[in-house]
Amino acid sequence: MTVSALPAAESKRLSPRLRKLEDERWLALALLAPTAILLGLFIAYPFFEGVMLSLSSARVGQPGEFVGLKNFHKIWDDSIFRTTVWNTFWYTGVTTVFKLALGLWLAILLNRHFKGKAIIRAFILLPFIIPTVLSTFAWKWMFDPTFSVINWTLFQLGLITTRINWLGDPDLAMTSIIIINIWRGVPFFAITLLAGLQTISPELHEAAAIDGARPWQRFWHVTWPLLMPVTLVVVLFSVIQTFADFQLVYVMTGGGPANATHLFATYAYQLGIGTGLLAEGAAISLAMFPFLFVIVVVQLLYIRRVETR
Amino acid sequence: MAEVSLHKLNKKFDTTHVVKDVDLQIRDKEFMVFVGPSGCGKTTTLRMIAGLEAITTGEIRIDDRVVNEVPPMDRDIAMVFQNYALYPHMSVASNMAFGLKMRKFEKAEIEKRINNAASILGIESLLERKPRQLSGGQRQRVALGRAIVRDPKVFLFDEPLSNLDAKLRVQMRVELKKLHERLAVTSVYVTHDQVEAMTLGDRVVVMKDGLVQQVGEPLELYNTPANRFVAGFIGSPAMNFADVTLVENGGKPVADAPGLRIGLPGELATRARAKTGRKATLGIRPEDIHIATPADAPEYCFEAVVEVVEQLGSEILLDMRVGEALMVASVEPTLRVRAHDTLKLALKPERLHLFDAETEAAI
Numbered sequence: 001m002t003v004s005a006l007p008a009a010e011s012k013r014l015s016p017r018l019r020k021l022e023d024e025r026w027l028a029l030a031l032l033a034p035t036a037i038l039l040g041l042f043i044a045y046p047f048f049e050g051v052m053l054s055l056s057s058a059r060v061g062q063p064g065e066f067v068g069l070k071n072f073h074k075i076w077d078d079s080i081f082r083t084t085v086w087n088t089f090w091y092t093g094v095t096t097v098f099k100l101a102l103g104l105w106l107a108i109l110l111n112r113h114f115k116g117k118a119i120i121r122a123f124i125l126l127p128f129i130i131p132t133v134l135s136t137f138a139w140k141w142m143f144d145p146t147f148s149v150i151n152w153t154l155f156q157l158g159l160i161t162t163r164i165n166w167l168g169d170p171d172l173a174m175t176s177i178i179i180i181n182i183w184r185g186v187p188f189f190a191i192t193l194l195a196g197l198q199t200i201s202p203e204l205h206e207a208a209a210i211d212g213a214r215p216w217q218r219f220w221h222v223t224w225p226l227l228m229p230v231t232l233v234v235v236l237f238s239v240i241q242t243f244a245d246f247q248l249v250y251v252m253t254g255g256g257p258a259n260a261t262h263l264f265a266t267y268a269y270q271l272g273i274g275t276g277l278l279a280e281g282a283a284i285s286l287a288m289f290p291f292l293f294v295i296v297v298v299q300l301l302y303i304r305r306v307e308t309r
Numbered sequence: 310m311a312e313v314s315l316h317k318l319n320k321k322f323d324t325t326h327v328v329k330d331v332d333l334q335i336r337d338k339e340f341m342v343f344v345g346p347s348g349c350g351k352t353t354t355l356r357m358i359a360g361l362e363a364i365t366t367g368e369i370r371i372d373d374r375v376v377n378e379v380p381p382m383d384r385d386i387a388m389v390f391q392n393y394a395l396y397p398h399m400s401v402a403s404n405m406a407f408g409l410k411m412r413k414f415e416k417a418e419i420e421k422r423i424n425n426a427a428s429i430l431g432i433e434s435l436l437e438r439k440p441r442q443l444s445g446g447q448r449q450r451v452a453l454g455r456a457i458v459r460d461p462k463v464f465l466f467d468e469p470l471s472n473l474d475a476k477l478r479v480q481m482r483v484e485l486k487k488l489h490e491r492l493a494v495t496s497v498y499v500t501h502d503q504v505e506a507m508t509l510g511d512r513v514v515v516m517k518d519g520l521v522q523q524v525g526e527p528l529e530l531y532n533t534p535a536n537r538f539v540a541g542f543i544g545s546p547a548m549n550f551a552d553v554t555l556v557e558n559g560g561k562p563v564a565d566a567p568g569l570r571i572g573l574p575g576e577l578a579t580r581a582r583a584k585t586g587r588k589a590t591l592g593i594r595p596e597d598i599h600i601a602t603p604a605d606a607p608e609y610c611f612e613a614v615v616e617v618v619e620q621l622g623s624e625i626l627l628d629m630r631v632g633e634a635l636m637v638a639s640v641e642p643t644l645r646v647r648a649h650d651t652l653k654l655a656l657k658p659e660r661l662h663l664f665d666a667e668t669e670a671a672i
Contacts, residue, residue, distance in 0.1 A: 203394035211408035
């Protein structure tokens with residue numbers, strides 16, 4: 001059989017401008033342009049403006065002037081800011097550990113076959129679907145000093161004799177918002193990890209079972225390492241979101257009592273918008289950047305290492 | 310040393326009965342092949358032997374121990390999966406070592422066994438690689454290696470060659486055969502490929518719809534199939550079948566169909582006589598049909614119209630119409646024949662098969 005050459009792509013008459021797109025360099029530029037413009041307009045420009053703001057003495061109704069790193073010096077000496085840094089790390093660390101552990105546990109349970117599997121999986125997502133502000137209001141009512149349904153239940157069960165002031169005590173307030181964040185975040189972990197679990201061939205578990213691995217060993221030697229890339233991505237997402245969390249704390253405690261539950265975002269908001277110190281607020285927002293940057297870079301490097309394994 | 314015996318083995322998934330009353334003795338060091346079309350229950354049976362599938366009723370013994378409730382890890386078996394099931398995050402060496410590590414073998418012993426298995430399989434140079442860096446054939450070897458290092462009582466193979474291309478499959482088939490001769494371990498092998506079954510098996514179990522159709526050595530299945538299904542399943546190209554009526558002609562039993570009248574020889578005649586007047590299926594393999602010569606007795610001859618000529622080089626396959634039946638004959642490659650030719654053919658009387666039209670059992 002003779003191999004007939006494919007009919008040479010007839011060079012249709014393209015306008016000279018379109019012809020340029022046949023060159024990959026121009027094509028790449030044309031395809032990248034929309035994204036670059038959007039990112040520049042809505043991310044890079046505000047970020048740059050934020051940096052400039054943090055280096056000024058602007059207040060509400062007062063453009064201010066360039067003052068260098070003065071605002072950063074100021075927040076460095078601010079004890080509330082230091083509490084905020086500690087709070088943010090504690091809040092992010094504790095919630096991430098619990099969300100991962102509970103999410104993984106839930107994912108493994110959901111990965112089995114049982115009746116009504118699809119419905120349960122859909123229900124699990126509810127906390128994630130409800131707008132955070134709404135669900136947080138519901139929680140606020142549950143933790144309310146006077147009407148707390150949790151207190152009522154504990155009281156009826158005879159476990160407590162006096163009211164617990166959930167949101168009035170600094171430590172309890174922090175614990176409360178951590179609980180709500182975990183409640184809200186577990187579904188995302190569970191569903192994503194479940195998707196990851198489903199990509200692991202059941203044959204591998206069977207092979208491991210025949211190889212003599214007990215259930216716990218099968219999890220540790222087969223499931224966990226194969227799930228690692230997905231786990232890392234989910235953790236990365238969650239850390240970024242939790243670190244910059246605002247709504248939950250704002251609705252629940254507003255950063256109180258006595259600034260005990262402020263996170264970067266809420267403190268920046270309170271200082272910048274609440275009291276009108278725009279420049280200082282911007283400085284606090286920006287202070288989040290180096291921490292997040294380091295966390296993200298470390299995790300991305302780790303993800304790359306795991307994926308090329 | 311290991312025998313595997315299945316006794317009245319049944320498996321039901323909800324309402325579907327996939328394995329029905331399977332009775333089987335697999336002898337020590339025997340290579341037993343389960344073959345059948347998909348959905349016949351062969352893989353389920355294998356998975357029950359492995360302990361990956363619960364037994365509905367019946368009993369499985371490995372040697373004299375009933376293993377129904379014994380978990381896979383304690384059955385002293387090794388299994389090679391269809392998709393290899395290599396741990397993707399572990400190197401070849403770690404894949405092979407895993408089962409031994411789980412069983413707390415000494416490091417030196419693990420290394421010795423891996424090196425030994427690797428040299429048997431010719432994969433010494435691949436030990437540090439990850440499964441995804443291997444070709445299909447190499448992965449299959451690693452999967453075999455993982456089974457070999459365990460030195461188990463029984464090897465279980467679940468269609469291990471079905472993911473390989475045709476050429477590699479033939480090569481690995483030969484290697485598996487050699488490997489079994491060398492290791493002499495009781496093996497149970499599942500395949501849907503009758504050629505694999507015939508070439509690898511010491512004995513072959515043919516299954517259909519959860520029922521064992523016949524158990525026997527490959528040639529036994531080929532020469533004396535127990536029923537029409539086995540006759541049609543074993544052998545390539547498949548056996549020809551023609552619907553006939555058993556009649557008496559001048560005191561001799563004859564298989565009669567429009568355009569086809571074949572005498573029945575010797576013992577077959579005796580058995581057919583009891584069923585005179587009944588419908589039956591006549592079976593003859595393509596290789597047992599040849600161009601008629603004067604030496605062929607007329608009662609074994611018939612005429613056929615050639616429809617298609619398939620020249621394979623080593624033989625010619627003739628697709629023909631014989632009365633109402635379609636038949637294939639395998640003839641000498643030198644024969645000059647064209648479509649629409651009418652040929653006079655003869656068959657080997659001693660190779661004739663008859664099956665009951667209702668029960669499909671061999672007559």
